[in-house]
Amino acid sequence: MLVEWGERVFRGGLIGGVGVGGLLRELAAPFVVPGPSGVAIRTRLKHLPPADEEVLRLVGAHLGALASRDLKARCRDGLEHDAEAWAVRKRELTPQSSARWAGAITKATHDQWALVRRGQLAHIQSLEAGVRTLRHRLSLPVGEKGSKKAPGGYRSKREWHAKTRRLHVLEERLERARAEWQAGTVRVVRGGKRLARTRHHLPTARFTENQWRRRWQAARWFLQADGESGKRYGNETIRISPDGEVSLRLPTPLKDLANAPHGRYVLASRVRFAHRGQDWADRVEADRAVAYRIRYDPVRSRWYLTASWQLPVSPAIPLAAALADGAIGVDTNADHLAAWRLDIHGNPMGNPRRFFYDLSGPADHRDAQVRHALTRLLHWTKACGVKAIAVEDLDFTAEKTREKHGRRKRFRQLIAGLPTGRLRARLTSMAEQTGIAVIAVDPAYTSTWGAQHWRGPLTSKKRKTTRHDAAAVAIGRRAQGHPVRRRTAPPRAHRSDVHGHRTVQAGRHALGREETRPRIPGPRTRSVPPDRGVNAGDQNAQHRSGRSAEHESWQQDPLPLSL
Numbered sequence: 001m002l003v004e005w006g007e008r009v010f011r012g013g014l015i016g017g018v019g020v021g022g023l024l025r026e027l028a029a030p031f032v033v034p035g036p037s038g039v040a041i042r043t044r045l046k047h048l049p050p051a052d053e054e055v056l057r058l059v060g061a062h063l064g065a066l067a068s069r070d071l072k073a074r075c076r077d078g079l080e081h082d083a084e085a086w087a088v089r090k091r092e093l094t095p096q097s098s099a100r101w102a103g104a105i106t107k108a109t110h111d112q113w114a115l116v117r118r119g120q121l122a123h124i125q126s127l128e129a130g131v132r133t134l135r136h137r138l139s140l141p142v143g144e145k146g147s148k149k150a151p152g153g154y155r156s157k158r159e160w161h162a163k164t165r166r167l168h169v170l171e172e173r174l175e176r177a178r179a180e181w182q183a184g185t186v187r188v189v190r191g192g193k194r195l196a197r198t199r200h201h202l203p204t205a206r207f208t209e210n211q212w213r214r215r216w217q218a219a220r221w222f223l224q225a226d227g228e229s230g231k232r233y234g235n236e237t238i239r240i241s242p243d244g245e246v247s248l249r250l251p252t253p254l255k256d257l258a259n260a261p262h263g264r265y266v267l268a269s270r271v272r273f274a275h276r277g278q279d280w281a282d283r284v285e286a287d288r289a290v291a292y293r294i295r296y297d298p299v300r301s302r303w304y305l306t307a308s309w310q311l312p313v314s315p316a317i318p319l320a321a322a323l324a325d326g327a328i329g330v331d332t333n334a335d336h337l338a339a340w341r342l343d344i345h346g347n348p349m350g351n352p353r354r355f356f357y358d359l360s361g362p363a364d365h366r367d368a369q370v371r372h373a374l375t376r377l378l379h380w381t382k383a384c385g386v387k388a389i390a391v392e393d394l395d396f397t398a399e400k401t402r403e404k405h406g407r408r409k410r411f412r413q414l415i416a417g418l419p420t421g422r423l424r425a426r427l428t429s430m431a432e433q434t435g436i437a438v439i440a441v442d443p444a445y446t447s448t449w450g451a452q453h454w455r456g457p458l459t460s461k462k463r464k465t466t467r468h469d470a471a472a473v474a475i476g477r478r479a480q481g482h483p484v485r486r487r488t489a490p491p492r493a494h495r496s497d498v499h500g501h502r503t504v505q506a507g508r509h510a511l512g513r514e515e516t517r518p519r520i521p522g523p524r525t526r527s528v529p530p531d532r533g534v535n536a537g538d539q540n541a542q543h544r545s546g547r548s549a550e551h552e553s554w555q556q557d558p559l560p561l562s563l
Contacts, residue, residue, distance in 0.1 A: 025444060030390070030479045032316045033438040036429040038308060041276050045246070045269045045294070045303040052267050055250075055257055056294065056303065060221030062251055063101060066093055067222040068190050070109045078184030086110070097251040100237045104225045116186040124181060127174040134167040191219035214298040221296065223248075227289030227309065234284055234309075238292040242284050244270035246305070248294075271305055280307055322388040322437035328381050329390045329476025331446070331468045332423060334359070337373055338468035341384055346482040348458060352469040353380060367422070374427050378434055387436055390479035391424060392443035439479045449484040450474030457486065 048056075070089055077085055086106060093102035137151055142160055146152030154160045180186075189196050198205045199212060207215075225237035225248075233239050238248045247266040255263040273280050283290055293306045323344070331338040336356040341349045355376050357369035381389055428438050450470035458465040458473070474484045 027444055027478075028393070028442040030319065030439050030441040030481075032319055032322055033424070033428050033440050034316050035314055035432045036311060036425075037313070038310045039276060039279070039429075040306055040308040041273050041280060042304055042306045043271050043273050045267065045271060045305055048267065048269050048303060052269070053303070055254075055265055056223065056296070057221075058254060058257070059248070059251065060223045060294075060296070061217070062254060063097060063105065063222035064190075064220045066097060066101075067105050067108065068220065070105050071112065071188065071190060074109050074113050075186055075188065080184075095252065098237075098249055100225065100228075100249065101251060104237065105222065107226065108222070108224065112188060112190075113186060116188045120177065120181055120186060124174065124177050127170055127177060131167065131170050131174060134163055134170065138163060138167065191216055195219060211298075218296045218298045223295070224293035225291065227291045229289040230287055232287060234288050234290040235292060238294070239264075240271065240284065240290075240292065240305075240307070242281050244272055246271055273307065280309075283309060317437050319439070322439065323480055324387065326384075326386050327388040327390050327439070327476045327479050328377075328384070328386050329472040329474070329479065330377065331471040331475060332392060332394065333468055336468075337377060338466065338472045339377060339380070340469055340472040340476065341386060342473065342476040342480065344480075346477040346480050348454070348473050351463060352465065352472065353377075354468075367426075370423055370426055371430075374423070374430055377427075378430060378436060381436055382434055388439055388479070389427070389431065389436060390439045390441055390476045391427065392446065392475060393440040394424075394443050441475055441478045446474040446478065446484070447471045453485050 070093060073089055074081065090102045090106050093105055133151065137153055138160065140153035142153050142157055143155060144153035154163060195216060198207065202209060202212060225235060227235045233241055236249065240246050245266065246269065247260060247264045250258050250263050250265050258265050260266045280290065289309060291308045295304045295306065297304065326341065326343045328339050328341050335358070336354050338352060338354055340352045343349055355373040357373040359366045359369060431438050447467060450473055451467045454473045455465050455467060455470040458470065477484055
């Protein structure tokens with residue numbers, strides 16, 4: 001029987017290792033995640049004298065005012081903006097800064113406007129999904145139950161009425177968002193909308209006006225410059241020599257503050273990059289492009305310097321080569337990573353590993369927790385001699401809406417807290433340095449099928465297998481191309497290989513594939529305890545293959561005369 005689902009046609013049988021009697025969505029093929037396209041490293045500007053800090057503040061405030069003015073002009077142009085308008089904006093900024101500062105400001109403005117446009121489109125798609133869900137549920141009778149594929153009606157008339165009003169609100173927002181999208185109108189705040197709104201709720205945020213003002217001004221400063229290959233040390237605007245000397249080109253109105261020739265200011269602090277410092281030094285000595293950004297943290301009263309550069313696109317390692325030594329399946333959860341090592345045949349080896357992290361607190365703390373967990377995962381992977389880590393290709397962009405999950409507020413918070421995008425990007429960047437490939441697989445049914453086929457067999461008295469550990473096995477097997485199910489059905493006709501071997505754990509050319517299983521002490525059935533039964537003491541009395549009772553000579557007794 002053929003079952004259609006979208007553009008895919010499934011044949012009733014085994015899909016992904018389980019029997020299918022209904023509809024399943026198409027499972028995407030696993031693929032090797034491409035490596036990072038760039039590198040960013042950060043260090044601290046230590047021991048800055050007050051004069052240097054004052055110069056950085058003046059330059060940042062002056063360029064920040066120019067960046068705000070340029071962003072306003074770009075938003076005013078909207079969709080009518082072109083290359084000529086871009087050149088006009090740059091020419092207007094050049095007398096008040098420099099040609100390179102003007103180029104950096106206009107490029108940053110263009111990137112910020114494009115980011116807002118992408119966020120605007122994502123907001124429209126989220127509103128459309130919510131409107132579709134509300135219209136579907138409102139069209140059903142009150143109290144009608146839903147299914148796994150579609151939600152049912154609302155529970156009561158009161159909820160139905162409230163959702164009707166909610167639908168009108170979302171439709172109005174959707175109409176306004178579409179109109180702004182078509183007109184090219186964007187809403188952006190330099191310094192951040194959240195920080196701007198905090199100004200009206202200082203007691204709730206536990207800020208004084210002076211503390212908020214310092215954060216607001218620091219967030220609106222502009223101290224970043226793109227690199228240029230062929231120039232001295234890869235950057236003419238913010239230049240860092242291989243020995244760590246930092247100098248920057250001062251804008252034209254501030255050239256009287258220069259302490260070096262050609263209108264430059266040299267900081268008294270020397271910098272050193274602990275992470276990837278040699279890679280940075282090689283680029284600087286070869287005069288290859290390096291972009292720099294100077295940022296001030298008003299909470300800690302510290303200055304930070306970030307260096308970044310692009311990496312050449314390298315061809316991805318073939319999937320078969322990455323899986324040559326097995327794989328490690330990783331299941332991403334709200335508070336930990338569940339991992340299990342699999343051999344080349346998809347069999348779990350050893351015990352599962354769990355790498356915990358705490359995603360509460362500020363963003364820096366969450367990012368550090370994720371990095372620490374991934375570092376331990378990569379160290380364990382390298383110790384196992386495995387060259388591939390399988391992860392789920394998760395994306396909850398369309399799954400966090402209130403209309404999607406209704407009253408399941410805790411579940412919405414759970415999936416919203418999963419660091420899916422950041423974790424995968426961070427894992428790809430860190431794994432690239434260790435020579436470990438990251439394989440992304442389709443996340444469909446991994447938890448359900450893993451618990452169904454692997455949780456029970458992998459649980460013992462000394463090991464408690466969780467649902468997440470079983471899902472890690474399913475993820476690893478899917479990356480290797482194996483079905484999630486442990487064994488396929490026996491051959492239809494007989495036990496020879498006419499219809500294929502009964503197990504998918506080993507390849508057809510694997511050594512020892514056809515050998516007998518090792519003998520397990522104890523009874524052969526669950527109903528007979530050890531050393532029990534009628535013939536437990538005399539094994540030869542049982543008619544079994546290889547026993548003497550089956551091969552003894554025998555003679556038929558004569559028939560009775562009464563017959």
